[in-house]
Amino acid sequence: MHAPLSPRPLSIAAAGPLKGEVTVPGDKSISHRSLMFAGLAIGTSRIRGLLEGEDVLATAAAMRAMGATIERREDGEWRVAGVGVGGLLQPNTALDMGNSGTSTRLLMGLVASHPITATFTGDASLSKRPMARVIEPLSRMGADFTASPGDRLPLTMRGLCPAVPIEYELPVASAQVKSAVLLAGLNTPGITRVIERVPTRDHSERMLRGFGADLNVEGEVVSIRGEAELRAQDIDVPGDPSSAGFWMVAASIVPGSDVTIRNVLMNPTRTGLIAALRLMGASIEALGTRDVGGEAVADLRVRHAPLSAIEVPPDLAPSMIDEYPVLFVAAAFAKGHTVARGAHELRVKESDRIAAMAAALGLAGVRVEEHEDGLSIEGRDGEPLVGTGGARVASLLDHRIAMAMAVAGMHAARPVAIDDAAPIATSYPGFIATAQALGAQPTWLDA
Known part of the structure; x- marks a missing residue:
């Protein structure tokens, strides 16, 4: 059987604008x-x-x-x-x-x-x-x-x-x-x-x-x-849009941020998060769109912008099913009441991602209502999260829960603590190093 990794608790809080260029892992x-x-x-x-x-x-x-x-x-x-x-x-x-x-x-x-x-x-x-x-x-x-x-x-x-x-x-x-x-x-x-x-x-x-x-x-x-x-x-494997999604949201919510993500896959069945964030008012500019091995690829420049709540169109769900956790984070910083539904499949991912994100955001001070197929989230209109007050978010061995809540912590007045960030290595081994290179300040905690 697969030997579990030792838990690696992580803490992250606001540390100023995120700036720089990112190359995300291959799709x-x-x-x-x-x-x-x-x-x-x-x-x-x-x-x-x-x-x-x-x-x-x-x-x-x-x-x-x-x-x-x-x-x-x-x-x-x-x-x-x-x-x-x-x-x-x-x-x-x-x-x-x-x-x-x-x-x-x-x-x-x-x-x-x-x-x-x-x-x-x-x-x-x-x-x-x-x-x-x-x-x-x-x-x-x-x-x-x-x-x-x-x-x-x-x-x-x-x-x-x-x-x-x-x-x-x-x-x-x-x-x-x-x-x-x-x-x-x-x-x-x-x-x-x-x-x-x-x-x-x-x-x-x-x-x-x-x-x-x-x-x-x-x-x-x-x-x-x-x-x-x-x-x-x-x-040639292009950059993973699911991994790029964490930086799209991070740059959108952290004031003063300006991040360019290189070589991102732009297959139309994978760009639902970009569409949803643009509906919310995000500043996402696709540069140098090109064809690589039959797939569309572009560089994405993302700058901080005030986000507004939306009702997420259900037809976007299949093209961003893996990005819902970080979309929930974007909604937590928007102005107004976001409804993101149509995502029944999230119940049977690495964790029950609907329940996991409802609990995690709630612990960080966000008002959330859980539905069978998604969440309704009362946004904070750009204000920082209050943090988790010493309690630790349960990542439930799910890499996307851990990364989404790390992004949430990048605009938090006090630290957001995550009980185990080790699962991040399953899809994005360089995530923490990239966060540091952009100006975030993650801190490993004692297990």
Whole structure:
């Protein structure tokens, strides 16, 4: 099983304007997929800008365990020699997914149509997350599952080869479930179809086509022709918009701030937070928009601006589901009453992010009302938070809760203390160092 990290409590309070340039880690969604698809391709792929957080490293370890050769060079470039579609090998030990739901669900899709058996394990947080939404379609394709109670990890699955192509309508908007079915379809004879009524992030579709898969999108239907042959690619991973979101909000709420975030992915299925913040009055300027490997990329200049409350349009939810915690922080500093709903999926993330953020903001002096699918937040009209008064916010082993509340502390009259910031390393190992470089003053506390 995954060994838990020792808790690292953190304290942060206002320290003046944030100024400077930031390069955020490579996009997590693209990093996961680049390792998986390169691991299934013929030839050697080169990947630059890969996010080297624990979640992505869990994907790398799992692909190695199933036969891919994956090496990191001293210059930071990764080389992946793939096994070919259908070539995954039986892993000798359980696949430890750490905290990564993306790794787990997408790799389950890969295994589903290979004649191998794999056991997935994870840390305490991941082991609480239900896998039923992936088990259901993959079972229809012929995979067999033995899961822990509640369809949770640890979980053992036996793939079927050849698997059965299906047409599957997503019951909830989920890029992970969509991707899992498409990846199972890679090694399945015939055509596998996924119907999504609400668009979700489309990195799998873009990248699979780039690797040579026969994949088509017509309206709400994504179809893939199986028994594909993927060809090795050179990949430049753009900056993660979810990681950039913390600095967008921080620069927006801290008076006098002026921060430029370099090389940010601007895929339209990922820019919901930018749209929401602009509706609130944020000053976010996209500079030098360009195309990198089929994805739009830009530099973002964000300057402090007074924010006003909004009712967040529900259709933005799929394009910013991971950014809701830091959007809640922005709402805490806006003028008026913000309603941010339409985010049921937050209940089953690394933590119940709705309940976790309601408790965290409440502890820091913000008036919050919790709904089944989001929060209503009474903003402080630009005034600093009062801090947590010596009490510590519960991060619940969730990296986004820890980072969102660290941002909240950057405009707090007294410190905001977080019980454990160690989980930040799962997605953004350099977050604390970047905060310091911009002028924030985080302080590690005794556990």
